Amino acid sequence: MAYDNVCKYLAERFPEQFARWLVGEVAEPVQMLPTELSEEPVRADSVILLGLQQGILHLEFQTDPDPEIPFRMADYRLRLYRKYPQLPVHQVVIYLRKTTSERVFQTSFRLERLSHEFEVIRLWECNLPTNVDWPALLPFRVLSQVEDPVETLREVVAELERLPDSSKQRELAAATAVLAGLALDRGLIRQIMRSLDMRESVIYQEWRSEALREGLEAGRKEGLQLGLQQGLQQGLQQGLQQGLQQGLQHGEATLVLRLLRRKLGSLDPALENRIWALPPSQLEALGEALLDFNSVEDLTAWLARR
Structure with missing residues (x-):
């Protein structure tokens, strides 16, 4: 799932x-507005209505600098108007x-006589609230101005464990991860x-689906490439069939190993050879079975039964 x-x-879940x-x-209530800003396929990341007739908060989340951001913010502002x-x-x-890019300091768009300004927040410069009244900000704490991100993550986990709402805990844990x-x-x-446990969260399910789609696509491409190579070497008809079969096995093994590394961390080369x-x-x-694995021992036990 994209950041x-x-x-x-x-x-959208915690607009207040x-x-x-x-x-x-x-002023309450705070509610979400539709993010579609015109008939064209242009969407703002989040558009939040602040109270009754109080105003609109438009949020744009960026992982990395984008030279188009100033123009996009001006464009969104005109569409909102x-x-x-x-x-x-x-x-x-x-x-x-x-990042050290100068783009993250750009707070305006200028074009001839047109001028538009917006606010920029660089998370790594922010001291975020740390009390339990701000659970929506827990996933951002590791990215904020902290001395030790590892220790900060441990503190966030401890706060998540204290949340009484299990559904909220799962979603915030998945977002934090x-x-x-x-x-x-x-x-x-x-x-x-x-x-x-975050397996039932919306974020985790979407992240897993994306990982499976990416892995399947990579496996298909690798399988087709290997099949074509085998076909050229061994004869078009026989080689292509054999190469595609080998490529399919190679692609499936690549996907499974990728998912295992994401879930369990690095694997012993001997284990990887057994999977290949x-x-x-x-x-x-x-x-299918690896979704229930919690440790490398679970993988070893599964392979031992084969």
Whole structure:
């Protein structure tokens, strides 16, 4: 799941907290506005209505600098004016990953006599609230101004474990795991967060689906390429058939190993060799079984039964 999509999900689920963080006290209720700003396929990341006739908060989440951001913010502002001409608009670009690029300091768009300004927040310069009244900001803590991101992640896990709402805990844990990947190794994140079950969360399910789609596509491309190479070497008809079969097995093994590394961390070369040797039917069974693995021992036990 893309980092900005995780942020958008958080803003949509906790609009009051984002409004209080970025604007201050606001009149309730705070509600989400449709993000479609015209008949054209142009969407803002998050558009939040602040109270009754109080104004609009427009959030744009960016993982990395984009030279088009100033123009996009001006474009969004004009589209918002067309749809809500009576409401003032507060626009904020939130950069997630630390960088030295000058682009993250751009706060305006200039074109001849047109001038537009917006606010920029660089998370790595922010001191985020740390109390339990701000659960929506927990996933961002590792990316904020902290001395030790690893220790900060442990503190976030402890706070997540104290949340009484299990559904909210799962979603925030999954968001934390995804966003922490911008600053920390995924294997380390899994190790620190292993006490939290996030498999039923919307974010985790979408992330897993994306990973499966990416792996399947990579496997298909690799299989086709290998099949064509085999076809050229061994004769077009026989070689292509054999090469495609080998390519399919290679692609499935690549996907399964990728998912295992994401879930369990780095694997012993001997274990990887055993997985490479599995036939397609067993690779498919392993691809389903690994969703329930919690440790390398679970993988070893599964392979021992084969």
